[in-house]
Amino acid sequence: xxxxxxxxxxxxxxxxxxxxxxxxxxxxxxxxxxxxxxxxxxxxxxxxxxxxxxxxxxxxxxxxxxxxxxxxxxxxxxxxxxxxxxxxxxxxxxxxxxxxxxxxxxxxxxxxxxxxxxxxxxxxxxxxxxxxxxxxxxxxxxxxxxxxxxxxxxxxxxxxxxxxxxxxxxxxxxxxxxxxxxxxxxxxxxxxxxxxxxxxxxxxxxxxxxxxxxxxxxxxxxxxxxxxxxxxxxxxxxxxxxxxxxxxxxxxxxxxxxxxxxxxxxxxxxxxxxxxxxxxxxxxxxxxxxxxxxxxxxxxxxxxxxxxxxxxxxxxxxxxxxxxxxxxxxxxxxxxxxxxxxxxxxxxxxxxxxxxxxxxxxxxxxxxxxxxxxxxxxxxxxxxxxxxxxxxxxxxxxxxxxxxxxxxxxxxxxxxxxxxxxxxxxxxxxxxxxxxxxxxxxxxxxxxxxxxxxxxxxxxxxxxxxxxxxxxxxxxxxxxxxxxxxxxxxxxxxxxxxxxxxxxxxxxxxxxxxx
RNA sequence: CGGGGCGUAGCUCAGCUUGGUAGAGCGCUUGCUUUGGGAGCAAGAAGUCGUCAGUUCGAAUCUGGCCGCCCCGACCA
Numbered sequence: 001x002x003x004x005x006x007x008x009x010x011x012x013x014x015x016x017x018x019x020x021x022x023x024x025x026x027x028x029x030x031x032x033x034x035x036x037x038x039x040x041x042x043x044x045x046x047x048x049x050x051x052x053x054x055x056x057x058x059x060x061x062x063x064x065x066x067x068x069x070x071x072x073x074x075x076x077x078x079x080x081x082x083x084x085x086x087x088x089x090x091x092x093x094x095x096x097x098x099x100x101x102x103x104x105x106x107x108x109x110x111x112x113x114x115x116x117x118x119x120x121x122x123x124x125x126x127x128x129x130x131x132x133x134x135x136x137x138x139x140x141x142x143x144x145x146x147x148x149x150x151x152x153x154x155x156x157x158x159x160x161x162x163x164x165x166x167x168x169x170x171x172x173x174x175x176x177x178x179x180x181x182x183x184x185x186x187x188x189x190x191x192x193x194x195x196x197x198x199x200x201x202x203x204x205x206x207x208x209x210x211x212x213x214x215x216x217x218x219x220x221x222x223x224x225x226x227x228x229x230x231x232x233x234x235x236x237x238x239x240x241x242x243x244x245x246x247x248x249x250x251x252x253x254x255x256x257x258x259x260x261x262x263x264x265x266x267x268x269x270x271x272x273x274x275x276x277x278x279x280x281x282x283x284x285x286x287x288x289x290x291x292x293x294x295x296x297x298x299x300x301x302x303x304x305x306x307x308x309x310x311x312x313x314x315x316x317x318x319x320x321x322x323x324x325x326x327x328x329x330x331x332x333x334x335x336x337x338x339x340x341x342x343x344x345x346x347x348x349x350x351x352x353x354x355x356x357x358x359x360x361x362x363x364x365x366x367x368x369x370x371x372x373x374x375x376x377x378x379x380x381x382x383x384x385x386x387x388x389x390x391x392x393x394x395x396x397x398x399x400x401x402x403x404x405x406x407x408x409x410x411x412x413x414x415x416x417x418x419x420x421x422x423x424x425x426x427x428x429x430x431x432x433x434x435x436x437x438x439x440x441x442x443x444x445x446x447x448x449x450x451x452x453x454x455x456x457x458x459x460x461x462x463x464x465x466x467x468x469x470x471x472x473x474x475x476x477x478x479x480x481x482x483x484x485x486x487x488x489x490x491x492x493x494x495x496x497x498x499x500x501x502x503x504x505x506x507x508x509x510x511x512x513x514x515x
Numbered sequence: 516c517g518g519g520g521c522g523u524a525g526c527u528c529a530g531c532u533u534g535g536u537a538g539a540g541c542g543c544u545u546g547c548u549u550u551g552g553g554a555g556c557a558a559g560a561a562g563u564c565g566u567c568a569g570u571u572c573g574a575a576u577c578u579g580g581c582c583g584c585c586c587c588g589a590c591c592a
Contacts (some may be wrong), residue, residue, distance in 0.1 A: 011553085021586090029526095040584085095590065132592090166516085166590055173591065246592065283592050316551050359552030366553095377551060387551080398551095515592095 010297035011367050020241040020456060025170070027291055030367040031300040034170055041168035041175030045284070048368060049171075051308025052287055053178060057158060059210055059305070060180065060282070063202050069154040069182060074136050076160075077127035082135040085260035092227020093131045096164040098175075100127040129162040134228070134253070134279055137183045138261030145185060145265045145275060152195070153185040171288030172245070172515050179283035185263055185275040189254075192276035196252040199280040200233040203248035211286065212303040212421035213237045213293055214429050215247060216460075216510060218487035223469045226279075230254035236485045236510070238429045239292035242459040244484040244512035247289050250280035288515075294421050300369030301391055303421050304414040305343050309350045311410065312370045314361055316377030327353060330376050333386070333403065342411040343418075366395060371417045372410070392417050392424075432459030433510075438499055446479040446513065460484070460512050464496030466505035475500070475511070485510045 012026050028034055033049030036042075045053065061071070077100060084090045104121030130136065141153055162176045182199060186192040200217055207213040215235035225232045229251040237247045258264070258274040267273040294301040304310050315330045317323040330351045337349045352361055358375075365373050375387040375398075386406050388399045390413070401409070436442050445461055448454035458481075465483070467475075476482050486492070486509050498505040 036584090038583095092591095161592090163591070167586095167588085177592075179592075249592070281592070285592050314551095318550050357550065357552070357554060359550090359554080361552085363553040375551070379551080 011299050011363060012297050015297040016240055017456065023297070024288075024292060027295050027299055027367075028170055031369060033287070033291075033300070036170060039175075041165060043170050043174050045178075048308050049287060052290070052302070052306050053284060055306040055308070056210070056282075056286060057180070060202075060206055061156075061158075063206060064156050064180075064182065067154075067198060067202060069156045069184075071158065072155050073157055073159070074130075074133050074140065076130055078130050078133070078136045080126045080128055082139060083128055085135055085138075086228045086257055088256075089134065089228035089260075093163070097131055098129040098162050098164055100129065130159070131161055131163045132279075132281075133157065133159070133161075133181055134183065134257050134277075135261065138257050138263060138277070141183070141185050141258075141275070141277075142262040142264070145263055147265055148187045148267050148273075150265060151185060151187045151275060152191060154182075154195075155184065156180055156182045169288075169515075171291070172285055174284070177284050179281050181279060181281045184278045185258065186277070187265075187267070187273075187275070189276050192254075192278050193252055196231070196233055196250045196278045196280070199278070200235065200248075200250040203235050203250065203280075203282060206282075207235055207237065207247055207286075208422065210303070210305045211290055211293075212305075212418060212425060213247065213289065214422065214426040216485045216487050218485040218492070218510075220249075221469070221472060221483040221486060221509070223472055224482060224484075226251045228253065228256050230256065234485055236512075237289050237293060238432065238460060238512070239289065239515075240295075240428070241292070241456045242432045242512075244460065244510075244514045245285070245289045245292070246484070246514070247286060248280070248282040251278060253277040253279060293425055295369065298395060299367030301421070302369040302371060304371045304418045307348065307369070307371055309348045309370055310342065310414055311337060311347060311349045311372045311374060312365050313349065313351045313374045313376060314358070314365070315351065315353060316358055316375050316380075319378060322378040322381070325381060326376055326378060327351075329381055333374070333376065333407070336407050337410055340407070340411055342414045347410065347414075366391065371414060374406070388413070390417060392420050429460070433462060434459060435462045436499060437464070437497075442499060442511075443479065446481050446511075458513055460510050462508055462510055463499040464494075464505040465500070465507065465509035466498035466503040467500045471500055481511045481513050483509045484512045484514060 012023060012030060014022050016023050031048060032046055034043045034045045037044045080099070083093065101123055102119035102121055103123060104119070105117045106120045108118050137155065144150065144153060158180050160176055160178050165173050165175055168174050184192070184195050186195060204215055204217050207215045215237045217235055218233070220232040220234055226249065231252045233250045234246050235248045237245050239245055255274040255276060257277050263275040263277065264272050265275060290303070291300060294303065313330045313334055315326045317326050334349045334351050337347045340347050352365070354361065362373065369391055371391050373389040380386055385400050385402050388401055388406060389397060434445070436445060442461060442463065446458045448457045472483055486507060492508045493506060494508065496505045
């Protein structure tokens with residue numbers, strides 16, 4: 001018997017039940033995805049995390065191209081005056097802007113001999129580091145559009161943006177984050193509305209089929225709307241503490257920004273008209289959403305389609321004389337697997353040749369959430385088989401499969417894991433999305449039993465709603481909940497009685513606590 | 516911006532009340548032993564104790580200023 005302290009039952013401590021926010025941080029640390037940087041509110045995305053982003057980027061980008069969009073790039077810095085062009089927009093972002101006021105540094109010797117760098121060369125007009133690019137892209141669109149024949153303009157940009165958030169949380173809300181922002185201009189209102197909806201559907205499809213996230217689609221209430229938008233559509237996900245995360249948004253901007261930026265064209269009748277614009281985006285927040293939705297108390301669990309590596313091969317080399325044969329077999333297996341495809345892309349396979357105790361190495365990959373772990377040792381070589389472990393099943397479960405059989409079944413296994421994660425997340429979401437009809441029920445639903453250390457509670461409350469923005473404000477103050485989504489679809493447009501005001505209502509809303 | 520907490524080795528922290536010149540665990544390096552499972556033993560490397568000033572013969576420890584970070588609220592993809 002060992003005197004060493006027993007290893008905890010789970011790789012991650014605390015568990016989700018014990019302390020969800022801390023669990024989230026620990027999963028990120030244990031999987032080596034990212035870390036906080038020396039710059040306040042900013043993160044360093046490490047290879048394992050950035051790989052996920054690259055996969056998201058590549059796969060989404062293909063969907064954007066398939067719907068007719070082209071990529072372009074606009075400046076990081078936006079003239080201060082541009083931001084002021086749209087009243088609601090400037091009000092929405094003014095409180096979180098980083099401003100560039102100087103363009104030069106001067107070294108000044110201090111009395112103690114040290115050197116202090118002092119900004120000089122003040123700019124006539126300060127620049128704002130883009131919190132979003134509607135205004136500067138709007139200015140470009142104004143130059144590019146002359147005739148209805150120039151429309152629609154369908155542009156996307158992959159970029160970083162900066163919002164000086166009060167309370168950063170890695171991946172979910174960082175001061176600088178990576179995203180894509182689509183910006184389009186159209187001849188008619190109907191076309192722009194169709195675009196707004198089309199891109200929401202792209203996001204919904206991507207979330208479901210690539211991230212294994214079931215999302216609600218619908219519209220934001222006026223108080224949750226993007227500053228300057230006429231309407232904001234959203235996909236809303238539920239994560240394992242039953243809170244909501246806005247995973248993507250698509251905005252119908254009407255003619256607000258075209259008027260502000262002067263995006264005008266000569267129409268079919270010869271009259272000068274303002275274009276109808278949209279914008280839509282998803283960010284590195286998707287990674288945070290993934291983590292919170294799928295991971296467990298042993299660490300990250302990645303959907304195969306976006307996993308940095310889908311299969312890791314672990315050579316088991318207990319004896320020196322068989323070591324080389326095992327390593328060669330692993331390389332050969334990796335090569336065979338990489339020649340196969342899953343979801344239209346070559347399999348991503350890594351051989352972990354590091355000379356570490358087997359258990360240590362195995363646990364590392366569990367914590368990194370790699371979908372399939374394959375062990376190959378001398379005994380397997382003799383039998384011509386491999387040991388296969390799935391991240392979505394028990395950690396000790398291991399299937400011994402003839403090598404050739406495993407190779408041909410690998411894409412299918414990944415598909416099964418991908419589908420399993422979506423099914424599991426859907427069951428969870430549905431189990432915690434409940435129909436509520438009166439105020440008391442609603443309050444009970446969103447009130448933890450233990451006020452000092454709130455347990456995981458609540459979820460998505462589906463209610464008949466006819467309230468105002470003020471009513472929504474009051475509910476946020478009282479219970480910390482907001483309307484996450486006014487979902488689309490006939491089943492959400494039933495006549496009823498508002499649970500809050502008692503007035504007749506025509507539609508249902510989803511309330512939840514949110515990230 | 517309000518309310519709490521904290522800055523000591525790569526990480527997590529002890530030491531501070533009662534000043535005497537730096538510790539543990541994990542991690543890292545090396546060797547031996549192990550090896551189908553987050554290994555054992557041994558040796559080793561690694562810290563101007565956030566910063567500036569004060570008190571003192573002497574400060575991680577006492578006093579004051581400053582800086583930074585984390586958590587909880589308001590704001591938010």
